[in-house]
Structures are given as structure tokens and as C-alpha cells.
Amino acid sequence: MLNINELKFNSEGLIPAIVVDSITKKVLTLAYMNKESLQISMEKGLTCFWSRSRKELWLKGETSGNYQHIVSITADCDKDALIVVVEKDGPACHTGTDSCFENTVWESDELHEFSLVGLMKLIEGRKTDKKEGSYTTYLFEKGLDKILKKVGEESTEVIIAAKAEDRAETIYEIADLAYHVMVLMIEAGISLEDIHRELASRHVVDKKVKQEKMTK
Helix, strand or coil: CCCHHHCCCCCCCCEEEEEEECCCCCEEEEEEECHHHHHHHHHHCECEEEECCCCEEEECCCCCCCCEEEEEEEECCCCCCEEEEEEECCCCCCCCCCCCCCCCCCCCCCCCCCCHHHHHHHHHHHHHCCCCCCHHHHHHHHCHHHHHHHHHHHHHHHHHHHHCCCHHHHHHHHHHHHHHHHHHHHHHCCCHHHHHHHHHHHHHHHHHHHHHHHHC
């Protein structure tokens, strides 16, 4: 574990802190910490920064309620920059957006970024803004029973492919199942964050069980 005295603060006594969402892995903001704000962040488990404009400490969320609960803080190889992974209570940007980085400057025509969050947004868009000819929109129009039927069918396809030990087909069918489960999640009002938190809570329980077994 690195001691904060080993970190390299700049001539103003500051170190850049890149804040990243623990669930989506999206960069939320770039802020600065001094040694005092870093110490407060570690003690409280909440991000605390140094405001270069106001020349004072500010605990993120103290006025807005959009606290950032720290999962981890990691320094780069030169020890002069930090990655702060957080679970956030609300928008990271003062403008009310999820991230401060929302303005695209350039985007490749050939390479396209994919994320489960992006796919969820696309699926949700097919429900709120119905698109003619869209299979996803068709599922939402047919309703819950149809969606559940497809989840059941795709689950069976995964089992058949896995039983046949056909790796490529199993991957294909798992992708189909994942997509239909995400459609179900949108229909049921369940977010990726909800699933992330549930799995995370189970990981903690599993860790405790393993520790108990080791002590017996």
C-alpha cells in the first residue's frame, strides 16, 4: 500500500484526480486534491477536493447531495496522478449531467465504442421512442409475457449449445440471452446499477463465508 507521502504533488501542492464510475467505468470528472483533501477523502470514504478557483476544500455532494463513495484510489507509475474509483449518488457534473465529459471532439468512423450501459440506453430508447421495424420495439409492444417467453427460449438455447460443448454457439446464445434479459430489465425498471449492487453484496457475503471456513 502506497503512503501518501510518496505521492508527487505539483508546485502548488496539488495532484490531479481522475474520478471514474465503478459500475460503468466512465470517467466522471477531473479534479485536484492536496494532501489535506486526500487525507479527508481517505478518512471519510468520500471524495474531497481542493477548489483552485475558490481556494478552499470542498466535499463533493455536501451541498448537492451527489456524494461520491470511494471504492479505491490508485496512483500512476510516476506517482503524480490519481485514479479515484467511486460509487456516485447522483450526477458528477455541476451542470447536472452524469459526467463532466459529454462533449465529443472527434470520433472514429471505423472503431466504435461498445458498453452495456450504451446498449441499455439504446434498448430503452426503443421503448420510449418507438422505431418502426425494430425488433426491440416489437418486444415492448407485445409486452411482458412475450419478453418472458423469449428469455425462456434463449435460456434453453444456451443449455443446448453448452451441452453440445459448442463454444462459438454457446457464446452466440449467451449474447442473445443477455440481450433479452436487458429488455426484461428495462420493462421491469431494473438498472445495471441494481444488478451491480446485488452482485457486489453477494461477493461480500461469499468472502465472509470463505473466511469463516478458513478459521474452522
